[in-house]
Amino acid sequence: MNTRRFSLIDRGLGEIDKAIKVLTTHPRSARALPAAPVEQALPEIQRTLSARLMRVNHSGEVAAQALYHGQALTAGDAAVSAAMQHAAAEEADHLAWCELRLRELNGRTSILNPLWYAGSFVIGALAGALGRGASLGFVAETERQVEAHLRSHVQRLGGADPRSRAILEQMTHDEIQHGAQATSLGGKQLPFPVAAAMRLASRLMTRGSY
Numbered sequence: 360m361n362t363r364r365f366s367l368i369d370r371g372l373g374e375i376d377k378a379i380k381v382l383t384t385h386p387r388s389a390r391a392l393p394a395a396p397v398e399q400a401l402p403e404i405q406r407t408l409s410a411r412l413m414r415v416n417h418s419g420e421v422a423a424q425a426l427y428h429g430q431a432l433t434a435g436d437a438a439v440s441a442a443m444q445h446a447a448a449e450e451a452d453h454l455a456w457c458e459l460r461l462r463e464l465n466g467r468t469s470i471l472n473p474l475w476y477a478g479s480f481v482i483g484a485l486a487g488a489l490g491r492g493a494s495l496g497f498v499a500e501t502e503r504q505v506e507a508h509l510r511s512h513v514q515r516l517g518g519a520d521p522r523s524r525a526i527l528e529q530m531t532h533d534e535i536q537h538g539a540q541a542t543s544l545g546g547k548q549l550p551f552p553v554a555a556a557m558r559l560a561s562r563l564m565t566r567g568s569y
């Protein structure tokens with residue numbers, strides 16, 4: 360067995376380890392939760408709605424981890440890899456915040472998360488292999504779609520659940536930065552059918568997790 364085979368196996372095991380961590384552990388955030396402590400319990404109808412929305416967002420962040428891990432695996436560009444790593448760290452905060460809020464709301468995470476992880480990892484790895492412009496363009500388009508989706512959730516929450524809302528607003532702010540960074544590093548506009556297919560996939564995930 361040669362060194363190259365060893366390193367391939369190592370990388371494969373490393374990726375499995377990352378996937379298991381995302382899917383099974385309670386992640387810790389580097390930044391504090393961007394929200395004031397809970398003051399009072401929400402009415403049952405609002406609690407159910409908030410838990411559903413946060414479950415969708417948690418699944419989205421599971422998928423984001425997989426996308427970034429997949430891309431980092433196949434992207435050959437050091438600057439791109441560094442940008443992905445920085446974004447992935449912030450995405451890890453998002454994952455931790457969503458999970459924590461979901462637990463506070465007595466909600467559970469989606470049982471479909473392994474599926475979203477696997478699918479997103481493959482898509483990320485394919486995007487990473489397409490080269491710098493397409494790969495970063497893919498990140499920019501993803502973040503644009505996530506931003507639009509988060510804004511719609513903020514609107515649905517209105518003033519009824521300020522704690523969840525504060526989390527989603529900070530996430531929106533971060534996703535805008537990720538998208539802008541990808542564009543400034545050379546991300547190209549994706550062809551319309553690709554962007555439309557991505558929207559369709561995210562709608563599928565939103566429905567499945569809701």
Ligand SMILES: [Fe+2]
Pocket residue numbers: 420423449450453530534
């Ligand atoms: Fe995120």
Ligand SMILES: [Fe+2]
Pocket residue numbers: 423446450502533534537
């Ligand atoms: Fe992001």
